Amino acid sequence: xxxxxxxxxxxxxxxxxxxxxxxxxxxxxxxxxxxxxxxxxxxxxxxxxxxxxxxxxxxxxxxxxxxxxxxxxxxxxxxxxxxxxxxxxxxxxxxxxxxxxxxxxxxxxxxxxxxxxxxxxxxxxxxxxxxxxxxxxxxxxxxxxxxxxxxxxxxxxxxxxxxxxxxxxxxxxxxxxxxxxxxxxxxxxxxxxxxxxxxxxxxxxxxxxxxxxxxxxxxxxxxxxxxxxxxxxxxxxxxxxxxxxxxxxxxxxxxxxxxxxxxxxxxxxxxxxxxx
Amino acid sequence: xxxxxxxxxxxxxxxxxxxxxxxxxxxxxxxxxxxxxxxxxxxxxxxxxxxxxxxxxxxxxxxxxxxxxxxxxxxxxxxxxxxxxxxxxxxxxxxxxxxxxxxxxxxxxxxxxxxxxxxxxxxxxxxxxxxxxxxxxxxxxxxxxxxxxxxxxxxxxxxxxxxxxxxxxxxxxxxxxxxxxxxxxxxxxxxxxxxxxxxxxxxxxxxxxxxxxxxxxxxxxxxxxxxxxxxxxxxxxxxxxxxxxxxxxxxxxxxxxxxxxxxxxxxxxxxxxxxx
Numbered sequence: 124x125x126x127x128x129x130x131x132x133x134x135x136x137x138x139x140x141x142x143x144x145x146x147x148x149x150x151x152x153x154x155x156x157x158x159x160x161x162x163x164x165x166x167x168x169x170x171x172x173x174x175x176x177x178x179x180x181x182x183x184x185x186x187x188x189x190x191x192x193x194x195x196x197x198x199x200x201x202x203x204x205x206x207x208x209x210x211x212x213x214x215x216x217x218x219x220x221x222x223x224x225x226x227x228x229x230x231x232x233x234x235x236x237x238x239x240x241x242x243x244x245x246x247x248x249x250x251x252x253x254x255x256x257x258x259x260x261x262x263x264x265x266x267x268x269x270x271x272x273x274x275x276x277x278x279x280x281x282x283x284x285x286x287x288x289x290x291x292x293x294x295x296x297x298x299x300x301x302x303x304x305x306x307x308x309x310x311x312x313x314x315x316x317x318x319x320x321x322x323x324x325x326x327x328x329x330x331x332x333x334x335x336x337x338x339x340x341x342x343x344x345x346x347x348x349x350x351x352x353x354x355x356x357x358x359x360x361x362x363x364x365x366x367x368x369x370x371x372x373x374x375x376x377x378x379x380x381x382x383x384x385x386x387x388x389x390x391x392x393x394x395x396x397x398x399x
Numbered sequence: 400x401x402x403x404x405x406x407x408x409x410x411x412x413x414x415x416x417x418x419x420x421x422x423x424x425x426x427x428x429x430x431x432x433x434x435x436x437x438x439x440x441x442x443x444x445x446x447x448x449x450x451x452x453x454x455x456x457x458x459x460x461x462x463x464x465x466x467x468x469x470x471x472x473x474x475x476x477x478x479x480x481x482x483x484x485x486x487x488x489x490x491x492x493x494x495x496x497x498x499x500x501x502x503x504x505x506x507x508x509x510x511x512x513x514x515x516x517x518x519x520x521x522x523x524x525x526x527x528x529x530x531x532x533x534x535x536x537x538x539x540x541x542x543x544x545x546x547x548x549x550x551x552x553x554x555x556x557x558x559x560x561x562x563x564x565x566x567x568x569x570x571x572x573x574x575x576x577x578x579x580x581x582x583x584x585x586x587x588x589x590x591x592x593x594x595x596x597x598x599x600x601x602x603x604x605x606x607x608x609x610x611x612x613x614x615x616x617x618x619x620x621x622x623x624x625x626x627x628x629x630x631x632x633x634x635x636x637x638x639x640x641x642x643x644x645x646x647x648x649x650x651x652x653x654x655x656x657x658x659x660x661x662x663x664x665x666x667x668x669x670x671x672x673x674x675x
Contacts, residue, residue: 129421142418143426145405145510150419151492152547153429184552214501216427219551225490225514228551234421238501262538262549271428272544275495275504276460 125207129236130198138236147232149218151225155269156180160324160361161212161240163399165203168361170196172324176267177215183266186217186231195235202237212238212362216269243366248389251369251381252358253286254300256347260293264319274301288358290371296344299323303360305368307345307353308384314349317342325359325392333365333391338384355382365389401483405512406474414512423508425494427501431545432456436600436637437488437516439675441479444637446472448600452543453491459542462493462507471511478513488514488638492545519642524665527645527657528634529562530576532623536569540595550577564634566647572620575599579636581644583621583629584660590625593618601635601668609641609667614660631658641665 127138149155158177160168167173174192181188190198199213215235219228259273277289290305291298298319299305304326307314313334315326330340350356356368356376365388367381381389403414425431434453436444443449450468457464466474475489491511495504535549553565566581567574574595575581580602583590589610591602606616626632632644632652641664643657657665 131421138421141421143421143423145407145414145417145419145492145512147419147426148551150423150426150431150494151433151545152551153431153545154548154551155426155429157427184548185555216421218426224517226547226551228554236421241500262546263552268548269427269429270538270546270548271502272430272460272546273538275424275428275430275502276539278504279461 125211126205127211127237127239128202128205129234130202131234132232135198135201141234143232144221146221146223146225147218148220148222148226148228149216149232149269151222152219153268153270154184154186154228155216155218156184156186156267157214157216157269158267159212159214162203162210163396165210166399167196167199167203167213168396168399169324169328172327176322176324177217180267181217183263184268186219186228188217188233189231190233198235202235206237208239210240212240214238240362243363248366248386249381251367251376251385252288253284253370254288254290254368255281255284255286256290256292256372258293259291260298260319261291261321264298264321267321271301284373290350292347297347297350300358303358303363306357306359307350308355308357308382309349309353311384312339312341314341314343314345316345318344323359325361325364328392328395329359329365329388332395333388351376353377355385357385357388365392401487402481403487403513403515404478404481405510406478407510408508411474411477417510419508420497422497422499422501423494424496424498424502424504425492425508425545427498428495429544429546430460430462430504431492431494432460432462432543433490433492433545434543435488435490438479438486439672441486442675443472443475443479443489444672444675445600445604448603452598452600453493456543457493459539460544462495462504464493464509465507466509474511478511482513484515486516488516490514516638519639524642524662525657527643527652527655527661528564529560529646530564530566530644531557531560531562532566532568532648534569535567536574536595537567537597540574540597543597547577560649566626568623573623573626576634579634579639582633582635583626584631584633584658585625585629587660588615588617590617590619590621592621594620599635601637601640604668604671605635605641605664608671609664627652629653631661633661633664641668
């Protein structure tokens, strides 16, 4: 494993040497947002899209980004060069900064760091994952905030059900998994939620670069009941790529393993990243 | 101003010397909760109630409290003794701890620290405060989580409206201000929301120790429109005590200054704390 470095407010150091002020509004007031992406061939995948989303999140919360896109890319390139792993992940964390009064933003704190990637084994992609459902709407879903308290408070329940993640839904529609988007396949049509979600970059990649000219694609509200009647269900995220969901609340989806279209799209994704 | 100290995972130091690991799940994942109270006559006010609420919050999120009530009180007494201010505030912050994988709780982090109290001037208690309204439901309202991102993202709007706080409501009812409870007075009856709120300790003090045998008290759902027709409106919190709200969304409440009952209850509160 290579060494991981962190750039924090202008200074780069080994990640284990970086310390945070306890008055950081991200810690005291949950006033923080982030983005997370990985490299392929040591180059940041879909950098333009991730940076746009990061800047958009910052705008929603009203935290200024005091760094240009090219400055950010320079820092990221230097973090990549300092590390000897085949590939790494990059996390950008922006918070309201240190507040002596515990509540008023003075100057934001920005952290950019490299992280180790844990890849899922091929077997997981063949078998698909098991998830549970939970009635919940993320606050400000279009914002990639640091707010994962609902997921973490559900971790025992997820474990008890031998699942690895949770699908959020409400009386009107499903939205997303805790850290990834969801797609249904029904009669070779790809269906995915349109509103009330974080617009994932792997979701965008799937829609615009993998599936667009081979499948009918529909973005719309999806009822929870539809999920159980789908031919295939898969989830997308930068770490999961295109990962089949084979069981939901203990019920088999399709044949209870990764379906053909899920596997085909994963293969197309792997081709795209191989030549990135 | 006295010196403020922090007890962090068993070690006490000057607060400015305490540093946090950037992998703290409170920072990375908003997985944290806290409580906050103050001293009167150098003794923690309503300690039993605050400690119960803190333990209850921890149970909701599923973060273990690895400290007994008497151990916590011993730490707090030592923080009080180390400080020369007339009175101080105490903040207890519990997070999911440092997570090398950025998401799995291993061992919680617990911080207990003393803080400076900023008292509102008498004039504010006479004039009352001005607030705005915002349609929003806090996630897990019965939990005193660190999630204040909605408030902080509204800070420019609050300022622009020359207000100091925000009242949250939805189509069914009002709930609470960003960090305090709300009471209406109509025909000498005290009315306050019952559900979907954090049960404040100053709210409980008001209901059970100040108003219980002199006023009719009703805990029920309250429509937003009722607020504008109230004779008086006030808010309660450990820092605000009993503070009149004289203007909401630019509209005067009652006579546009602190009403008689609000002032009477504040006086009773001040008597209670004087002899604490």
